[in-house]
Amino acid sequence: MKDKCNREIKHIRFSITSKCNLKCMYCDREGFTPKTSELTVDEITKLCKVLAEILNVTRIKFTGGEPLCREEIVQIIKNVSNLLLYKDISMTTNGLLLYEKAEELYKAGLNRINVSLASLKPKEYNKVYGSDSLDKVLKGLQKAKEVGFDPIKLNFVLMKGINDTEMEDLIDFCRKNGFILQLIELHEVSDAVGGNGEFYKKHHLDVKPIIEDLESKAEKIIVRGSMQNRKVFILPNSMIVETITPSHEFCMGCTKLRVGCDGNLFGCLYRSDLGKNIKEALHNHHSIAKYEQIVKQVVDSREPYY
Numbered sequence: 001m002k003d004k005c006n007r008e009i010k011h012i013r014f015s016i017t018s019k020c021n022l023k024c025m026y027c028d029r030e031g032f033t034p035k036t037s038e039l040t041v042d043e044i045t046k047l048c049k050v051l052a053e054i055l056n057v058t059r060i061k062f063t064g065g066e067p068l069c070r071e072e073i074v075q076i077i078k079n080v081s082n083l084l085l086y087k088d089i090s091m092t093t094n095g096l097l098l099y100e101k102a103e104e105l106y107k108a109g110l111n112r113i114n115v116s117l118a119s120l121k122p123k124e125y126n127k128v129y130g131s132d133s134l135d136k137v138l139k140g141l142q143k144a145k146e147v148g149f150d151p152i153k154l155n156f157v158l159m160k161g162i163n164d165t166e167m168e169d170l171i172d173f174c175r176k177n178g179f180i181l182q183l184i185e186l187h188e189v190s191d192a193v194g195g196n197g198e199f200y201k202k203h204h205l206d207v208k209p210i211i212e213d214l215e216s217k218a219e220k221i222i223v224r225g226s227m228q229n230r231k232v233f234i235l236p237n238s239m240i241v242e243t244i245t246p247s248h249e250f251c252m253g254c255t256k257l258r259v260g261c262d263g264n265l266f267g268c269l270y271r272s273d274l275g276k277n278i279k280e281a282l283h284n285h286h287s288i289a290k291y292e293q294i295v296k297q298v299v300d301s302r303e304p305y306y
């Protein structure tokens with residue numbers, strides 16, 4: 001299904017809980033505030049099936065809140081994997097519970113993970129995440145590697161005056177461990193979820209000079225056309241750095257449909273207000289045509305934000 005700008009929906013970003021065990025200073029809350037209770041495991045499974053059938057998507061990313069705070073997370077992954085409709089099931093996590101859950105998640109059918117890591121320095125880590133848990137996350141990462149997750153991506157949100165001197169350390173760390181670094185430019189948090197205007201003004205850093213530096217060092221550069229035109233740099237020693245920078249090109253390349261933990265479907269991080277809730281429809285066992293109508297309304301509401 002394509003939107004008015006000819007952008008085809010190719011993957012789903014599904015928040016399965018708004019609960020979280022950290023207080024990240026930059027958090028965008030995935031752009032929405034739940035209005036009703038969380039979808040049940042059965043509702044999540046059914047919705048994943050319906051969306052795959054309507055949109056022909058084969059890629060899904062689970063997020064939160066913190067997805068590992070959802071008690072039934074392993075069951076959710078198992079159910080979605082057993083649908084045999086998704087080729088790529090991934091998750092973005094803060095990694096705090098990864099050590100305990102990595103093996104079960106892998107066995108349940110989770111293909112890959114992104115782990116948020118804004119600093120390798122305990123003091124800075126505490127400042128960013130409000131928790132003394134860097135060691136725990138590092139142990140979780142090693143465990144994830146041991147059980148077979150590949151690739152493992154580190155989500156590094158760059159912030160002026162906080163972690164802007166750590167880029168080289170993160171590249172080294174990823175190179176040694178075979179991880180991919182995702183360099184993420186800080187974006188402003190939508191007003192719909194409380195905004196972070198002052199924080200953004202103080203800590204936003206333009207990543208253009210860093211990208212130019214990566215361009216000069218890279219052996220190969222790939223543009224992920226189906227993923228918001230993200231640039232991927234293959235550095236010497238096969239080290240990979242991906243970049244996520246909000247811009248017009250980024251929005252024009254967006255192929256994502258978002259699902260909130262309460263069943264709100266929406267098409268943009270900044271426009272959850274244009275969403276449609278599908279929870280009620282799931283209860284009424286509608287025909288696929290009815291679900292398609294709801295999904296189409298949401299897809300039609302998408303337009304480039306920048």
Ligand code: SAM
Nearest residue numbers: 026027028064065066092093094116155186187
């Ligand atoms: N708790 C999970 C985690 O830490 O990955 C999932 C939710 S978190 C909102 C998902 C991702 O959103 C994080 O990895 C982070 O990179 C990104 N993110 C959140 N707020 C952001 C902001 N203001 N600017 C850039 N990226 C942000």
